[in-house]
Amino acid sequence: MAFRYRNDRCYYFFGVKGDKAILKVVNHAVAYHKPDEKILAESKFNLKPGEFLTATIRVEGSRIRAQFGDSVILEAQDPTFAEGKTALTADVPAKFSWVKVTASAEEIKRIEKFVAEKEKQEAKLQAANPRPVVWKKFAINEYGVAITRLNDGAEPAIFYAASDAGAFYADLKGNVLKHHFFGHVQNPALANFRDDLPGLEIVSINFWGNQGIIHYFDSDGDLYYDFEPVQHGSMCLPINWTGKSEEFFVLSPDVTEGGMYDGRGRRVVQFPADGHPYQCNAVLDFTGDCRDEVVVWDPYELWIYTQHDNPKPDRLYKPQRNELYNYSNYQATVSLPGWSR
Numbered sequence: 001m002a003f004r005y006r007n008d009r010c011y012y013f014f015g016v017k018g019d020k021a022i023l024k025v026v027n028h029a030v031a032y033h034k035p036d037e038k039i040l041a042e043s044k045f046n047l048k049p050g051e052f053l054t055a056t057i058r059v060e061g062s063r064i065r066a067q068f069g070d071s072v073i074l075e076a077q078d079p080t081f082a083e084g085k086t087a088l089t090a091d092v093p094a095k096f097s098w099v100k101v102t103a104s105a106e107e108i109k110r111i112e113k114f115v116a117e118k119e120k121q122e123a124k125l126q127a128a129n130p131r132p133v134v135w136k137k138f139a140i141n142e143y144g145v146a147i148t149r150l151n152d153g154a155e156p157a158i159f160y161a162a163s164d165a166g167a168f169y170a171d172l173k174g175n176v177l178k179h180h181f182f183g184h185v186q187n188p189a190l191a192n193f194r195d196d197l198p199g200l201e202i203v204s205i206n207f208w209g210n211q212g213i214i215h216y217f218d219s220d221g222d223l224y225y226d227f228e229p230v231q232h233g234s235m236c237l238p239i240n241w242t243g244k245s246e247e248f249f250v251l252s253p254d255v256t257e258g259g260m261y262d263g264r265g266r267r268v269v270q271f272p273a274d275g276h277p278y279q280c281n282a283v284l285d286f287t288g289d290c291r292d293e294v295v296v297w298d299p300y301e302l303w304i305y306t307q308h309d310n311p312k313p314d315r316l317y318k319p320q321r322n323e324l325y326n327y328s329n330y331q332a333t334v335s336l337p338g339w340s341r
């Protein structure tokens with residue numbers, strides 16, 4: 001059982017390992033493939049295969065008390081994570097039957113208020129942004145889509161999303177200035193996601209073993225925000241959706257789990273529940289003004305979304321992107337600031 005779960009790599013764990021019951025804290029890693037794990041308490045415990053266990057965990061401030069039945073009680077004090085979700089985890093075949101989470105009336109009120117405020121804020125942001133409307137759709141019978149367009153070249157940025165080695169930030173001589181052991185970091189996208197932070201921001205998403213953790217870095221390569229909106233990896237393509245200087249990124253075209261996110265981890269645009277394909281997506285300016293469209297497709301259909309207020313006559317943000325012939329599933333996407341006129 002994981003609790004005060006922040007993401008796949010940051011949580012408390014209470015469970016059985018070998019012939020022991022253990023209570024531990026996991027907080028990213030200290031080096032390559034070396035998780036930062038600390039056993040907070042443990043005791044001898046012989047689990048018979050096939051036997052069901054009832055785990056009871058109580059957390060209050062930094063105090064943790066975890067028990068199996070009445071026999072094994074582990075206690076610890078640890079301030080690493082003050083809050084989070086619950087999660088079920090196992091590295092052998094395991095069955096889980098039920099989970100019950102309780103909290104004081106006061107805490108429930110606090111959480112409900114937090115969730116309601118977040119939803120209200122996102123609904124407000126979504127209402128203020130252009131709505132995605134279908135521009136074109138057609139049937140296709142071959143897998144894959146070829147897209148070509150030429151534009152000006154982009155400068156390389158020395159940020160490495162280095163798979164299991166995490167993320168590096170290096171100077172042009174190759175000196176590593178920052179190294180974050182944040183798991184299997186992939187698909188970095190560099191764009192201006194926030195006007196209040198200087199230069200470009202970087203967003204990355206994890207795959208392989210810790211899917212779905214999104215990290216945001218500032219132009220110095222320092223982490224400024226992380227969250228885990230989904231439990232899968234997905235390219236995070238920058239999108240010039242509003243024509244203003246802050247870009248969003250498309251997590252996926254899924255109606256409930258996807259959408260466009262801003263540089264503060266907020267879902268600012270949702271895709272309509274209109275039966276569109278959502279297996280693949282790409283971001284490109286196809287029509288109307290210089291803002292980007294979103295192409296979504298599967299082996300059978302291809303749809304293109306544009307803004308409901310397309311085209312806009314004003315001076316609009318028009319970033320420079322990677323050359324299309326360099327596009328790949330493993331690309332680092334670079335989006336350099338520019339304007340339409």
Ligand SMILES: [Ca+2]
Nearest residue numbers: 194197198199
């Ligand atoms: Ca910025």
Ligand SMILES: [Ca+2]
Nearest residue numbers: 008210211212
């Ligand atoms: Ca995950």
Ligand SMILES: [Ca+2]
Nearest residue numbers: 287289290291
């Ligand atoms: Ca357009």
